[in-house]
Amino acid sequence: MDDIQPPGRLVTLTDVARAAGLGESTVSRVLRNHGSYSKRAGERVAEAVARLGYVPNRLAGSLAGQGASARLVGVVIPSLANVVFPDLLRGLTAALDAEGIPCVIGVSDYDPDREEALAAALLSWRPAALLLTGLEHNPGTVALARAGGVRVVEMIDTDGAGIDAVVGFSNRAVGAASGRHLVARGYRRIGYLGHDLAVDLRAGKRLAGFEAALGEAGLALRAKEIRPGPSSPTSGRVGLEKLLARHPDLDAVYFSNDDMALGGYFACLAAGVAVPGRLALFGFNGLDFAAAMPQPLSTVRTPRLEIGRQAAACLTGDGPKTIDLGFELIEGATA
Amino acid sequence: MDDIQPPGRLVTLTDVARAAGLGESTVSRVLRNHGSYSKRAGERVAEAVARLGYVPNRLAGSLAGQGASARLVGVVIPSLANVVFPDLLRGLTAALDAEGIPCVIGVSDYDPDREEALAAALLSWRPAALLLTGLEHNPGTVALARAGGVRVVEMIDTDGAGIDAVVGFSNRAVGAASGRHLVARGYRRIGYLGHDLAVDLRAGKRLAGFEAALGEAGLALRAKEIRPGPSSPTSGRVGLEKLLARHPDLDAVYFSNDDMALGGYFACLAAGVAVPGRLALFGFNGLDFAAAMPQPLSTVRTPRLEIGRQAAACLTGDGPKTIDLGFELIEGATA
DNA sequence: AACCAGATTGGCAGCGCTGCCAAAAGACGA
DNA sequence: TCGTCTTTTGGCAGCGCTGCCAATCTGGTT
Known part of the structure; x- marks a missing residue:
């Protein structure tokens, strides 16, 4: 068959459907393993996908899908220079990777205005959730988060009132x-x-x-x-x-x-x-x-990693809640 | 007017157009500041956006736009536990935030198979570029990267042949x-x-x-x-x-x-x-x-931060190139 | 041989936006 | 006042995919 695509045009689901001799919806069902399809359809799709090198377009998928929210989470952290935040991301990505959900990150440099701008930018990707750091935000950030129709999780700090879910310690x-x-x-x-x-x-x-x-x-x-x-x-x-x-x-x-x-x-x-x-x-x-x-x-x-993990776990639930993960004093030998 | 939206439905560009008494294309032009529009149109759109709390949907925007590639970059790093990689991200986000491009990250845990899976997952968001770490990858990762039709930048290591652009040191x-x-x-x-x-x-x-x-x-x-x-x-x-x-x-x-x-x-x-x-x-x-x-x-x-910065700078250009940023031996007092 | 429930399949509208094109509105000089 | 050029505007197709629904097929049953 003609595996040759007009250069510059990526392989689409329609191409796969044609190559497999199936309808688009069947291919879609097979790829998402959603709904029922025959073994034969499964094999043909797998073959065509491998042959054409098809990579699904989640932009289109998310747009068309229910609720139009993407399998992405937006994360705004103040810094990457302090180990705390990479550790947070570490817990988060470990938990989210298991579900195949990547993080879109923004670094605010501890500036509330940048945080607001980043929150808006991230929300424009219609993430499944927005994760913020701390409880103090611009009014605009809070308004965005509330209006965004997404789960909001504020990480690290529990000393105060949160927008939605809060995971951290005092x-x-x-x-x-x-x-x-x-x-x-x-x-x-x-x-x-x-x-x-x-x-x-x-x-x-x-x-x-x-x-x-x-x-x-x-x-x-x-x-x-x-x-x-x-x-x-x-x-x-x-x-x-x-x-x-x-x-x-x-x-x-x-x-x-x-x-x-x-x-x-x-x-x-x-x-x-x-x-x-x-x-x-x-x-x-x-x-x-x-x-x-x-x-x-x-x-x-x-509990830096655990905060990230719990934040990821929060994404599925809904309704405001606060998870205080506590801390542990290490006596050490210097005090 | 009726600012009240049916709950659960987010404000769309069409809503803004209606509220501003303008056509969709005009609103789109104003929002992207692309093409010409009158001052009056600019003001009306700004007012409607503020009043309705409109947040653009980049999923749709990217899908409709030229080349269908999103203003996102995909980054696969092996770990977040080693300072090197947060530092890399730091340089990267600093440079990219200026252009309003966020990073979608994946953490491979130094596992080439996970790297491949993550590369595929990230490519499905049709990023403008894919950034990888090091020069050693699965054949499948290389194939994906080449077929993805995106700029590929391999960071940190220059000891070997790269797929496209390479930024790092020996x-x-x-x-x-x-x-x-x-x-x-x-x-x-x-x-x-x-x-x-x-x-x-x-x-x-x-x-x-x-x-x-x-x-x-x-x-x-x-x-x-x-x-x-x-x-x-x-x-x-x-x-x-x-x-x-x-x-x-x-x-x-x-x-x-x-x-x-x-x-x-x-x-x-x-x-x-x-x-x-x-x-x-x-x-x-x-x-x-x-x-x-x-x-x-x-x-x-x-030059960890600089690698991130230069990697970001690579995104605009094209054609393979290698940037060796060198290193500096610090004599110190322990050797 | 006609019939039926369940499994499997394909067609098509539409997600929200952009690009193209043509229409409308101004601007300007004769 | 009219025609011409430029600026501004709106309509609509279509990006690649999913969800819905109706069509088709399968393997028994009567």
Whole structure:
């Protein structure tokens, strides 16, 4: 037969139908294994598909199908530089790949306006669901999400009201638990070292919970160093050096996350500051390296992969719900 | 007017046209700012869009448009657990977001069969381009990519022949440069510590280049430790402990990447092994923490973000080409 | 041989949009 | 005022597929 297609034109379902000597609907049924068809039809279609190299066009399929929503999910995350978000995606893609649903991603750079623009752009692909990060969004984003007629899942943070489904943990509670831990261990001259809070709202919530816990014990934060830019070990190292220069009397430092804490640990090693004897360090996230350190980092392990998985699981259900996956305080050896 | 839509039905371009008292084509032209239209038409459409909360349906738009290819790119990466790939995506999304093109991603888990399945799945969305990782693929993947009628870009590795465009650096050359560096520094009893090479082919190429460089100097690898599973600081720490137990005489270790090297460094700190006096360490990737360590890690910085950016830039052009972005050896203080 | 329920099949409208083309509306000079 | 050129506009086919419905076929039954 003539396998030769006019170049530039891709093989369509109609081509397959013709090649298989069947109707389009039969081919469609066979390909989706939906409805009934004979064994003979199945074989002929398989043969024609293989011979012509047919790749279905889901653009057309989704457009024609029920509800016109695509087997895609839109995901807006604030960053790819912080391990948290790739981990989230990891849990998500692992769960979704099993169903053959890919993610369309947008990176907002922590900018609510970009988030709104990305949400609109992603919704224009008519995804089955829209996944956002955190609970704080522009009114426009919320309106879009509600009007989009799709399932909306907000990931990571449970401290507040969500649009639809919410999967995460309480950042405030993490901060509080961390604060109580330091207080219980007898630390009294406590400092905080973080990256930009106006940008990373969840770090701000942790800090609020942390300060509240100190307050319960009649304490207050002795010093606070906020570094511009994203979190990183380098930022943590530089930040801790500055913090110690200004407040040499600190006996513990709470970091906005493990990356910052690693930098802080390196600063201590370099300066010969005994950890935790002279200075205790406490992180957040429970990354792999925290456990590999000569003294395992005291930190809080967050269920990042599980958040992604549960978010994927939410897509099938409906109705608002909040899943709090909790967290685990790792005592470690640095605080 | 009746802003009320029958629930469940989303606003369409036809609705906007009716609400604005214009024809569909005029509305389409206004929305895409393509072709000419009057100021009055522009205003009326803007008003109707805002009032009805219209979100265009790109599924339909792409299907109807020229060439029927969507303003999407499909990306298949092997993992999200290794920073390299999020960094790649970071460069990519930064460049593509500017054009309003989102990425549809698939994670293959280093499995060529999954890669093929994902490539097929992504191609079914008729993306403007398909981005793959590395140069080694199933024959089926290559056939799909060629037949898909889309631009194909293979990222990261330039050691071999590509399908279409290739953006990356020579992993073999990285390994060779690393080997020559260690030899030049006078190390002679050199070991290798890596994660699964059968899975991470590029790590294997680096090792091959490394061994070749040792060979040039009349040396051979003294010991090799391959850890199962993905790379991580924990794996690096455990691996180095094993390696040193078996070969206490090693004077340098080449790691498959910085994560492994960090774990190795921690092992040295914990065991009181002087670095680099007693044991030199050499990594790969040039991650942020490498520079923040008390002794900056000797490693090779790879242009991960730039690869993503250049890959995005490739999408507009056509014709096969290879862009070698090179790498930078960072002397550091550990080797 | 006529009949029937169930399995299998094909035709065709239509998903929401764009591209093409022709019609309508302005702009301008004679 | 009229004709001509340009700008603006709307109608409609059709992108590739799915869902619906009616047509056809199958294998018993009577």
